[in-house]
Amino acid sequence: MRAPGGLTSAGGGAPAVPATAAFDRLLAMIAAHTGIDGRASRTKALRGLYAERLVTRGVTDPMRYLDTLLDDADEWQRYMAVVTIGETHFFRDRARWEALERHVLPSLLERAGGRPLQLWSAGCATGEEAYSLAALVDRAGVPARIAGTDLNRRAVAFAREGIYTDYALRGMSDAERDALLEPAGPGKWRVRDRYRRHVGFESDNLIAWAEAARIVPEFDLILCQKVVIYFSAATTQRLVGAMSAALRPGGYLVMGYSEVMAPPPGLAVATIGDTFCFRKPLAEAGESYPRGHATARPAIPQAPRTDPLSAAWELVVREEFGRAEALLRGHAKGGEAACLLAWIHYRRRQLTAARRQLAAHQADAARCPEPHFIGGMIDQAMNDCPAALTAFKRALFLDPSFAVAHYHLAELQWAQGWHGPARLSWRNAEVAAERDAQRIYRFFGGFDVAAFRQACMARSGA
Ligand SMILES: C[S@@+](CC[C@H](N)C(=O)[O-])C[C@H]1O[C@@H](n2cnc3c(N)ncnc32)[C@H](O)[C@@H]1O
Numbered sequence: 001m002r003a004p005g006g007l008t009s010a011g012g013g014a015p016a017v018p019a020t021a022a023f024d025r026l027l028a029m030i031a032a033h034t035g036i037d038g039r040a041s042r043t044k045a046l047r048g049l050y051a052e053r054l055v056t057r058g059v060t061d062p063m064r065y066l067d068t069l070l071d072d073a074d075e076w077q078r079y080m081a082v083v084t085i086g087e088t089h090f091f092r093d094r095a096r097w098e099a100l101e102r103h104v105l106p107s108l109l110e111r112a113g114g115r116p117l118q119l120w121s122a123g124c125a126t127g128e129e130a131y132s133l134a135a136l137v138d139r140a141g142v143p144a145r146i147a148g149t150d151l152n153r154r155a156v157a158f159a160r161e162g163i164y165t166d167y168a169l170r171g172m173s174d175a176e177r178d179a180l181l182e183p184a185g186p187g188k189w190r191v192r193d194r195y196r197r198h199v200g201f202e203s204d205n206l207i208a209w210a211e212a213a214r215i216v217p218e219f220d221l222i223l224c225q226k227v228v229i230y231f232s233a234a235t236t237q238r239l240v241g242a243m244s245a246a247l248r249p250g251g252y253l254v255m256g257y258s259e260v261m262a263p264p265p266g267l268a269v270a271t272i273g274d275t276f277c278f279r280k281p282l283a284e285a286g287e288s289y290p291r292g293h294a295t296a297r298p299a300i301p302q303a304p305r306t307d308p309l310s311a312a313w314e315l316v317v318r319e320e321f322g323r324a325e326a327l328l329r330g331h332a333k334g335g336e337a338a339c340l341l342a343w344i345h346y347r348r349r350q351l352t353a354a355r356r357q358l359a360a361h362q363a364d365a366a367r368c369p370e371p372h373f374i375g376g377m378i379d380q381a382m383n384d385c386p387a388a389l390t391a392f393k394r395a396l397f398l399d400p401s402f403a404v405a406h407y408h409l410a411e412l413q414w415a416q417g418w419h420g421p422a423r424l425s426w427r428n429a430e431v432a433a434e435r436d437a438q439r440i441y442r443f444f445g446g447f448d449v450a451a452f453r454q455a456c457m458a459r460s461g462a
Helices: 020-034 043-056 062-069 073-083 094-112 128-140 153-161 174-180 206-210 233-246 308-317 321-331 335-347 351-359 362-367 369-381 385-398 403-415 419-433 437-443 449-460
Strands: 117-122 144-150 163-165 181-183 188-191 199-203 219-224 247-255 268-272 275-279
Touching: 020 043, 020 062, 020 073, 020 206, 043 062, 043 073, 062 073, 073 153, 094 117, 094 128, 094 219, 094 247, 094 268, 094 275, 117 128, 128 144, 128 174, 128 199, 144 153, 153 199, 174 181, 206 233, 219 233, 233 247, 308 321, 308 335, 308 437, 321 335, 335 351, 335 369, 351 369, 369 385, 369 403, 385 403, 403 419, 403 437, 403 449, 419 449, 437 449
Parallel strands: 117 144, 117 219, 144 199, 219 247
Antiparallel strands: 163 188, 181 188, 247 275, 268 275
């Protein structure tokens, strides 16, 4: 039975389902304008919203409704609010923040010659990342302007207000919390004015920005974390290319772990402390990267009480590599511990040490897929694509349900221009994900299965 507004209805009060062609067009519009693959992200909620809007607006011709949707900013934003995933918290991923505070900001400051630094939290969601940056900047006395931008206007309005619940504060020590925020009623915290003055928030679409005719190199630092994970490979490539162009010489691009493995064009990998990011080479030759500018180290939350190996994994997921290593060396023995030590070296970009660690446990590698996978990640970081491909395939030969190995195999295949095989590998990753929750959590930066599957679907729609 055909219901008004392009909805098909089973009758008798059964929920209406939007006609496929129009809904598919809506998904295509969302992907084209935002980079987000709506098939991967929140499809059910999108369907529900679309059906509700057709009914509320009394739409009889869904295609005509879609013809004008982009011109109606309020209506379009309803979809943006549903399709975007705004999960974030203060000081997410510790090692990055330590690297920013101890190395990146001092290095930028040294070169800025007194001009305020231009910093950008791209895809800032509700603002926690931008305010975390403001805390570092203020603590270091660095003159800086921080822009926070996001597609989701509601998130931006929330960021401007700067009032948070305890949930957003879960990565902070009490001292950090009290420095940055003041109580604003039961269970609520407001960012202090002295930090707000560094930050301005705007609603902006990264895809539209990346397609702008002229991008000027104006930023010293761009944080774009956990944003492109839901973009197709082609869209990600375009966006990081534009970000590279938008960086000043010596500027840094920080992305989420495992979002972009190879340096974007014009940038090089910079290993900093326990993490890595991308850096635009300096215009002049001969400048060395300043090391060891120690500033106050943020307090580190306690590890959960559990067996040493699991506790060490938990610390690694939170990028507290030094503590994880100490725990492992003191308490854990055997193949899995050796493997985790190799992974820690790899995550710290100590690639030779990682390889040595793996080589010392070659006997385990004969039977276990993980050492091959880690070996593949090391090969990839060393730009040895053929070796990395072989290593991922070996891991998958030993265990075809290793979802993250399928994922990285796909990334490599895509980089080689083998788009068909890459899509297939992303689909394999998505299928395998259901039964591979623990390895996804551990080897894919703390993601859960649902988020990982969304990332695979988005990538395979490349
Ligand atoms: C998971 S949050 C990440 C927040 C923060 N960067 C972090 O790492 O905690 C992803 C954000 O990216 C935003 N986003 C997604 N696509 C975007 C686009 N095309 N333009 C601007 N923002 C976008 C979403 O609205 C969402 O708030």
